[in-house]
Amino acid sequence: MPNNDIPGGRPVTIYEIAKKAGVSPAAVSSVLANREIERRISPVTAQKVRVTARELGYVPNMAGRRLRSRQGGARQYDLAIFTTFEAPLPLVSQALHTMQRAVDVQTNKDTAYSIAIEMYHAGSLRLKPALLHSDRYHGVIITNTQPADDEFLAQAQVPYPVIMLGRRIPGYSCVLEAPGIVGRHAAEALIGGGCRKPVVLHGRSISQTVRDRVDAFVRGVKGRTGLDCVAIVSGGLDSHQGAAAVEMAFTNGLKFDGIFAVTDSLAAGAYEALRRCEQRIPRDVAVVGVGDQEIAEFLYPALTTVAGANESMAAEAVPLLFRMLRGEIDGPREVVVVPPVYVRGSSMRTAAAPR
């Protein structure tokens, strides 16, 4: 039975294996690297070493191995993306792909990179030990933080380059969505598409980013039509919950000719509800979403989206991180991203140019 409890309190090393098996550390090393043949170690010894290693629950220390074996090698940059379980999957992949592509370009015979993903539960960033120790990463990108995480970061000051996505925190570089831009664009797309009475659809619990989107939308509608704009509040961000909320609003007699859904899932829910209520998109009701996900083009009619800044934020964050790593930038920097609007079928109630 492997010893997974570490009775001595510390991880097992090859010295302990060597002692228990009655051989030298060098022999253990050779066997565990499968070099027993070229090192001419007897099969009996090899077997004894392997058995002992398993008995002791040996786990090789990669830091030790690398330090020793990769001599004269390339310099290594170890990078990470910290993200939450709760973040939309495509966002994580987006950041990852962008980062990996940048790394591919930079990699050469004397510079290597590795990218890790560290996932945390929203609000519990403090529990990730790898973040504060400066012995793991040369630089990181952090996404999807909650207020609790922001506070933690503000007082902790991570001792290596960090790029915050979508949050401004004192002392850190960040890439931000231009304030109010998503809501304003959404209002323009709906009003420009011919809506006169749009509503906004969001979930019950509302993040800082979503709050900004909603407020800017309401202001945008007010500015263009002079009308106040109602919110339909869904229990959660799931598309079915969104659908239920919209359907209930409709059957309760709420009149509207446009919906701004603050996430794409909610937009998909709106489609579902409107179909059940026999409202046609965009003739009866136009819909605009936020394009953080990939579903916009698969809906019918295709969903008009404000791009959400995720994609563009990742595209800005990665080069910024590299400049910090190379020491070209010293203090924190802020980059503001203006997300593009993709006008598709769902918002064009009239032939009017949807600006």
Added chain:
Amino acid sequence: MPNNDIPGGRPVTIYEIAKKAGVSPAAVSSVLANREIERRISPVTAQKVRVTARELGYVPNMAGRRLRSRQGGARQYDLAIFTTFEAPLPLVSQALHTMQRAVDVQTNKDTAYSIAIEMYHAGSLRLKPALLHSDRYHGVIITNTQPADDEFLAQAQVPYPVIMLGRRIPGYSCVLEAPGIVGRHAAEALIGGGCRKPVVLHGRSISQTVRDRVDAFVRGVKGRTGLDCVAIVSGGLDSHQGAAAVEMAFTNGLKFDGIFAVTDSLAAGAYEALRRCEQRIPRDVAVVGVGDQEIAEFLYPALTTVAGANESMAAEAVPLLFRMLRGEIDGPREVVVVPPVYVRGSSMRTAAAPR
């Protein structure tokens, strides 16, 4: 200007900084760890060290740092998922989430884990140095390999636990889709849903997995209806290319009442084409896809999918990897996964039970 060329051929160490700045290595270490105050190093010295470090293009060696500073710490497992740029984003995220959740459960005060993502270009796995060196990872999961990668792995023999997803390669553990199962399930869903003349839609270049799906589908149709089944071949896997292929087949007079699309993107393309051809789903033409992605529920009518084994494969692969890491399994193991079928609106032409 930072020295990024490593003239000496090797990465810069703190000793070189110390020499150039005329201080001791310990002082350099302290300054670079931002401990200058508690170590009472003069601001002048600190500044000199920092400037020198930047001039020399110093990049800290994390292996060295960790080896020294995390003494008596937990044992570390370094895991990785090797995947391609070409793999669908949700698949990567799926594997990542599954792995991270498993890791969360296993993590405790004396065992820590890290998960890295290593991306390669399909067919070029051989170019990833981290794979063969046994000084980086304790175990890895590899997805989306091409034949060239498979050959490479077969002759290379990675010296630590590896789980292959969707491929059987001598000497490696793997998690496989049950052969023929996806195609057979698709045929059952379409025929059971009332189709009599289904076709299969796939891309021009066809992987081993897709080949298996297509062949099994053709056999399944033949077995149930006695009819041979035509293939519509799309230029690529993009939904628009799929749509173009289906539309052309339709306008050329091909008659069919069901489509098995080998990926969900192609299924979305089929929806697009059928809409343009004024064919209703499922009344005129039923559609079945492979649910590797998340769009199935967002299409209208919701797309019936054979789950593709990706999700279930990840769920099997991670525990298998952990058992290998703990030494509970010695030789290679094979796990066969039978993917579930999600019957939704798109395949039910009749009220017949869609088995």
Added chain:
DNA sequence: GTGAAAGCGCTAACAG
């Protein structure tokens, strides 16, 4: 066939 010894790059403890 096997062991002893050196040292990878770094930091912590201690000595000035």
Added chain:
DNA sequence: CTGTTAGCGCTTTCAC
């Protein structure tokens, strides 16, 4: 305020 020293866990000569 700063330098010297020891050693983290491992692999690789080289000597036996």
